[in-house]
Amino acid sequence: MKVLIPTPLRQFTGKQAAVEVAADSVGEVLTHLTSQFPELRKQLFAEDGRLRRFVNVYVNDQDIRYLENENTPVRQSDTVSIVPSVAGGGNHERLHGHSQ
């Protein structure tokens, strides 16, 4: 099935925005992906082997955290999306950068 690679990770996949993988579960997808592109592993997984907290993985429109995590089964027609979190905020602390 197709695995969509977000912009920040494409330098580890030879600039490919999508990679085809044959697998039966999300875990297998990620294993095949990181076997094919070893440098990707460190970006996706923490030292304890778990997906980094800001790495969201979707099977079609569903977050694997609400399915069976890496045991979530996948079909060849599915699309797996890797989506780093998007967040931030001004907060009330020291700010950086210049003003235009």
Place this chain on the structure above:
Amino acid sequence: MALTIARPEWEQIRLHGEETYPNECCGVMLGQIGDDGVKRVQASVRCDNRQLDSLPNRYSIDPREVVHIQREARGKGQDIVGFYHSHPDHPARWSQTDLAEAHWTGCSYVITSVINGRATDTNSFHLDGYEDNKRFEAEEIRVE
């Protein structure tokens, strides 16, 4: 590094911050990243700020929304080139929170300061490096 943006999109991003004031707005910028590293914004998509416990000074975009936006963008030959949000009554500069929560290396993070409901400065910051060494670099915004 630089960001080019069509004037209508530039105005919409700033207007969004005025409309959500005193809360932070947020959204996705779509376009292409050229071989020269310049990000060309062709469209922007407003998103809901899901940081409901701290709307005035925090933002977060539902990853599911990003999945949808990315899917539609791919159909148009566009890519995610960055994100924007506003700082109500705060300068258009990145905070430690902005950096800690930034994970889209190679993309732009555009921040608009909205003072008393009016958009003032808008700055763009290119995210370089990865988790161990990531940093924001100020970049030029070219409104076309």
